[in-house]
Amino acid sequence: MERAGLTEVAPHAWQMPQTGAMRVPAIIYANRQLLAQMDEKVGEQIRNVASLPGIVAAAYAMPDAHWGYGFPIGGVAAFDAAAGGVVSAGGVGFDISCGVRLLTTGTDAGRIRAVQAPLAHELSRAIPAGVGSHGRILLDAAQMTAMLAGGARWAVARGYGWPEDLERIEERGCMAGATPEVVSDKARRRQRDEMGTLGSGNHYLEVQEVAEILDAEVAAAYDLHPGEAVVMIHCGSRGLGHQIGTEYLREMALAAPGHGIRLPDRELACAPIASELGQRYLGVMRAGINCALANRQILTHLARGVFDRFLPEARLGLLYDVSHNTCKEEAHAVDDVARRLFVHRKGATRALGPGAPALPPALRPVGQPVLIGGSMGTESWVLVGDPRSEAAALSSACHGAGRAMSRHAAARNWTGSGVQQDLAARGIIVKSPSKRGIAEEAPGAYKSVGQVVEVAEKAGLARRVARLVPLICIKG
DNA sequence: ATGTTC
Numbered sequence: 184m185e186r187a188g189l190t191e192v193a194p195h196a197w198q199m200p201q202t203g204a205m206r207v208p209a210i211i212y213a214n215r216q217l218l219a220q221m222d223e224k225v226g227e228q229i230r231n232v233a234s235l236p237g238i239v240a241a242a243y244a245m246p247d248a249h250w251g252y253g254f255p256i257g258g259v260a261a262f263d264a265a266a267g268g269v270v271s272a273g274g275v276g277f278d279i280s281c282g283v284r285l286l287t288t289g290t291d292a293g294r295i296r297a298v299q300a301p302l303a304h305e306l307s308r309a310i311p312a313g314v315g316s317h318g319r320i321l322l323d324a325a326q327m328t329a330m331l332a333g334g335a336r337w338a339v340a341r342g343y344g345w346p347e348d349l350e351r352i353e354e355r356g357c358m359a360g361a362t363p364e365v366v367s368d369k370a371r372r373r374q375r376d377e378m379g380t381l382g383s384g385n386h387y388l389e390v391q392e393v394a395e396i397l398d399a400e401v402a403a404a405y406d407l408h409p410g411e412a413v414v415m416i417h418c419g420s421r422g423l424g425h426q427i428g429t430e431y432l433r434e435m436a437l438a439a440p441g442h443g444i445r446l447p448d449r450e451l452a453c454a455p456i457a458s459e460l461g462q463r464y465l466g467v468m469r470a471g472i473n474c475a476l477a478n479r480q481i482l483t484h485l486a487r488g489v490f491d492r493f494l495p496e497a498r499l500g501l502l503y504d505v506s507h508n509t510c511k512e513e514a515h516a517v518d519d520v521a522r523r524l525f526v527h528r529k530g531a532t533r534a535l536g537p538g539a540p541a542l543p544p545a546l547r548p549v550g551q552p553v554l555i556g557g558s559m560g561t562e563s564w565v566l567v568g569d570p571r572s573e574a575a576a577l578s579s580a581c582h583g584a585g586r587a588m589s590r591h592a593a594a595r596n597w598t599g600s601g602v603q604q605d606l607a608a609r610g611i612i613v614k615s616p617s618k619r620g621i622a623e624e625a626p627g628a629y630k631s632v633g634q635v636v637e638v639a640e641k642a643g644l645a646r647r648v649a650r651l652v653p654l655i656c657i658k659g
Numbered sequence: 660a661t662g663t664t665c
Contacts, residue, residue: 252660278660315662373662384660425661508660590663 184211184221195246195642196575199226204234204447211244212576212642220587220630224250225257231447232260236455237268239524240517243576245531246638247585247630251276252432253450256530259579261515263524264456269444270464271453272431274527275510279427279471281386281419282506283532283554283582284352284479285565286486287405288412290497292392295412295654298493299612303655305489306388307614310482312659314383314617317376320481327371330378331363334473335504338480343379344487344501348480350543352504353533356480358473362466366423367430373422374474379481383620383659385583386418387556388486390655391563397647401567404549405502407649414490414499415563415651416482417556418659419508420475427471431464456525465510465525472509479504502565503552507532507582515577526577534580534645536570553645555636558584558629559613559621559658560606563651564636571643580645584632593628594619602626606656615658624658 189197189211197218199209209229213221225248232254233242239261248257253273262268295302311318322330330337335356339346349356381388391413396402407413420427435452438460439445446452454461483501490497510527517524535542535551542551553566561584572578588596599618602625606613615621639645 276660281660382660383663386660419660421660422662428660 184218184223184226186218195638199230205230207233207238207241209233209242211248212246212638212644214638217246217630217634217638221248222250225255228253228255229258231451232258234447235269235451235453236444237262237266239263239522240577243579245581247581247583247635249585251529253448253452254527254529257581257585258529259527259531259576261524261526261577262456263522268456268525269453270456270461270510270525271451271527272428272435272464273450273452274529275468276508276529277425277428278419278508279424279468280475280506281508282475282479282504283415283417283556284483284504285502285552285554286414286483286499287407287502288414288497288499290412290494291410292412292654294494295390299654302493303612303614305493306486306655306657309485309489310381310388310657312381312616312657316380316382318379320378321376322378327374328363330477331366331470331473332361333357334476335480338477343481343484348483348501351501352476353506356476358469360466361469361473363470365463366467366470367426370423370426373426377421378478379485380421381418381482381657381659382421383617385624386659387559388482388657389415389653391415391651391653393649394652395650397649398567401549401648405552405565405648406500407565413651414486415556416479418478418482420471421478423474424471427467434460468510472506475506476504503554505532505554516573528579530582531579532582533578534568534572535578536568536572553580555581555632556583557632558626559624559656560611560626560653561632564632564647565649565651566636566639566645567648569643569646572645575643581635581639584629584635586628587630588628590623593625594622597622597625597627611653611656613656613658620658
């Protein structure tokens with residue numbers, strides 16, 4: 184993106200002037216290099232978001248932003264229902280409540296290396312991955328309804344995981360206000376056999392090593408220790424979320440004129456929060472959030488089963504589970520005024536600072552773990568919410584590395600086997616049902632996640648706590 | 660992201 188016309192209003196915060204239909208400014212968090220790597224389309228999309236009815240404060244793009252459907256991926260925007268504010272299916276994204284959870288193991292990475300190949304093999308057998316992957320759990324209509332209402336709470340009640348896990352999940356494992364009965368039959372049907380599956384694209388389960396600690400105090404509170412192994416799970420709401428996104432994007436686009444909304448881009452389809460359609464989407468989307476929370480909970484249970492067989496001394500405790508594709512009603516201070524807002528985070532992670540009431544007691548004094556999945560074969564990060572993030576971006580931060588090139592271009596530049604061999608030479612085992620998928624996810628197709636989190640820290644979005652490097656990657 | 664195009 185060209186820097187001309189942008190004003191660096193704070194370190195690594197670039198403001199786009201409020202022009203045309205924009206109701207608020209647009210702010211992009213980046214250094215000069217990340218800004219140069221950003222598509223012009225990110226600027227266009229974030230300006231479009233800034234023109235939507237009822238938007239509050241500003242439209243924000245995170246340091247890992249790239250262009251997406253309507254909203255950029257890495258976009259944050261909050262709306263006031265009483266001021267005609269809208270909810271947008273494109274502002275949440277197709278993979279509703281896609282997110283990351285991190286499990287500590289209390290075990291040295293050396294113990295993983297001793298069983299690395301068989302552990303990778305057994306994880307790949309236990310964790311269904313790939314396009315259309317299905318699991319052994321089949322839900323009937325009543326179970327589907329219970330799952331969509333209960334989220335991870337439902338999963339734990341069914342024996343998938345431990346009651347103490349729930350404290351370490353956003354919304355304590357269950358998103359309130361879900362309306363399972365309004366979720367279409369088609370969406371429910373698509374999800375029937377997809378619980379506890381990874382899916383494809385950039386979703387993965389990785390066994391990683393804590394390679395570096397940058398904040399010893401917070402790391403200790405998070406039970407992260409140098410040289411120990413952790414498990415990171417990145418996935419979302421599978422076919423159900425995708426079906427909901429498809430249905431509501433269409434319906435919101437058709438209904439927009441009737442709501443008096445002129446869309447700058449059809450892909451920005453949205454409806455007033457106060458409208459029947461807006462309320463209906465919110466209820467269905469919350470069911471999608473519960474689906475993703477239950478899915479990651481079942482994947483955790485499957486991973487624990489494999490670890491129990493190979494490393495019985497390992498105890499896979501949940502550090503935290505946080506989503507990066509949601510719209511949630513939250514309390515925020517805007518210009519020192521307390522307001523209730525509907526915050527869209529699409530490819531952006533909630534990042535609550537110390538003292539936030541939504542955090543469990545064990546984490547409240549230090550702040551929320553902000554879990555950042557890097558690209559396959561590189562590094563991932565644990566950050567902690569910074570109190571400055573509330574003013575900077577409504578307590579939000581980045582979510583990953585962000586693509587630097589298209590899937591198509593990546594598949595031209597690399598082969599799956601080549602990438603796999605390169606990583607094997609560095610001691611990383613990658614298992615995937617799709618060679619093309621591995622090529623599309625080649626580390627070189629992504630921006631530097633290290634640079635993204637450094638900018639996030641300098642911009643006051645979140646502070647770095649620990650750097651994680653992969654040992655085993657189970658890839659969709 | 661996605662029964663990788665209704």
